[in-house]
Amino acid sequence: MKRKLYKKLLQHLPKKEFTIVTGARQTGKSTLLHDLKSYCKGEGIPEVFINLENKTLLAELNDNPLNLLAYLPSQEKKTVVFLDEIQYLSDPSNFLKLIYDEFHDKVKIVASGSSAFYIDSKFKDSLAGRKRIFHLLTCDFEDYLMLQGKSNLWEEVIRIKEQPMAKSLKLDLLRLEWEAYMLFGGYPAVITETSIPEKKEMLKEIRDSFIKRDIVESGVQNEAVFYRLFQILASQTGQLVNVNELSNTLKSRNETIQNYLEVMEKCFHLTLIRPFYANIRKELVKMPKGFLLDQGLRNSLLNNFNPINQRFDKGELWEQAVFRLLADKFGLDGIRFWRTADGKEIDFVLPNENPPLAIEAKFDERLAKIKKYQLFINTYPGFNFQFATMQPWSEDFFRRFI
Structure with missing residues (x-):
């Protein structure tokens, strides 16, 4: 069974804007990302899932956002990159802005963040028009x-x-x-x-x-x-x-x-x-x-x-x-x-x-x-x-x- 928000996220998947899912911990954000990943796999859409609780991956992306490109499975088709726990990046706002401005033809980012506190404080005005935020509450x-x-x-x-x-x-x-x-x-x-x-x-x-x-x-x-x-x-x-x-x-x-x-x-x-x-x-x-x-x-x-x-x-x-x-x-x-x-x-x-x-x-x-x-x-x-x-x-x- 998939949460109702899944349909809205699926509709937003082809959009140019990056997709950001926020909400309290344990509300099912990572599960939603995995559901979308499975959809992409079934449709033949290139995808990669990166959990930023992995300290090695986190260090690489903090060192240089362009290191993300090395993980893309295809250089020919646009890849959906799932970033779980994006608030752990030292500067998620700058990271997303750079990837969007330079590589939005190659990369569509779908990210989750455990707390809007971090996202609000780091996602500055520079991301206006580059992202859409979806809030996931506990179940109705x-x-x-x-x-x-x-x-x-x-x-x-x-x-x-x-x-x-x-x-x-x-x-x-x-x-x-x-x-x-x-x-x-x-x-x-x-x-x-x-x-x-x-x-x-x-x-x-x-x-x-x-x-x-x-x-x-x-x-x-x-x-x-x-x-x-x-x-x-x-x-x-x-x-x-x-x-x-x-x-x-x-x-x-x-x-x-x-x-x-x-x-x-x-x-x-x-x-x-x-x-x-x-x-x-x-x-x-x-x-x-x-x-x-x-x-x-x-x-x-x-x-x-x-x-x-x-x-x-x-x-x-x-x-x-x-x-x-x-x-x-x-x-x-x-x-x-x-x-x-x-x-x-x-x-x-x-x-x-x-x-x-x-x-x-x-x-x-x-x-x-x-x-x-x-x-x-x-x-x-x-x-x-x-x-x-x-x-x-x-x-x-x-x-x-x-």
Whole structure:
């Protein structure tokens, strides 16, 4: 089974621009590159795969980018060069610029980078028009089912979505899968692991070992403060991120907290969404809201994998899940929230959709009281306002959100 991003990468393969795949560690970037390599091999397209964790190869390309040409299997036909972990190059921006400007008729580079932090800092403006960046998040619910070989359940979701009055005999099975997805998230290796204790251990390994590599490579000075900040953000998902408050709690400088937040964002562990406003005086809230990008990682940071209905934080867990659903459906860039100076709030606002959307997440439908949100509805009558609820569970869940 191939991730959905594979199709977009395949479509971009013939393009002149270089292809860059970024995302958190362990999300499947190397697998995608190998899938594309297999496609090239099957189509008779010259290709070569270079893993830059190989120190010998890394030293050669750092010494002189033109050393890459010696690895091309053909001088007659254009070769697709797969570069895994491109952030390890000492100057990936200069490397790609040189190869593109001088040899784009001979070489098409498809590269992966474990962290956008390094790519953003090294891929300077000189690469404008020479590259396209694709972001790979952890799996959405479709990929979650497909990776487990449960395509029949995804087919049932499609049937429900396409038939407004359809009832499903598999609704309870779908709920079990959805709740497992809310608990353990979308890292591919975690999804395909069948043992619950082993899933927890794998998430712990991602939390401790792989994120530690991000910490070390991004120059974080105080690992303990970084982890504590991460845990606080996990426990406060969907809340305003107040740098001053976090600084006081962690006894660190504001600049340090701000830097660590940027590292988390660039490493695809955290997203800070910005406020939406029309009336600056009444609505402007400068602070963003924070959401982790994988629910399994969030639960591992909190060391809480209790079933949904036994959790005190099920409201926060549900809001986190709604955020990921919106991110998967609409992308990260267009998601905002609305909040007035006196604290009235809408969880998610998508002003760029047609029609624009406003969504309030409530785990239980009984908590969805329209009167509380009348100010927004009256102020923005052009918005399609709706509640996102999980309980009571029904087929409508898939029609509205998936």
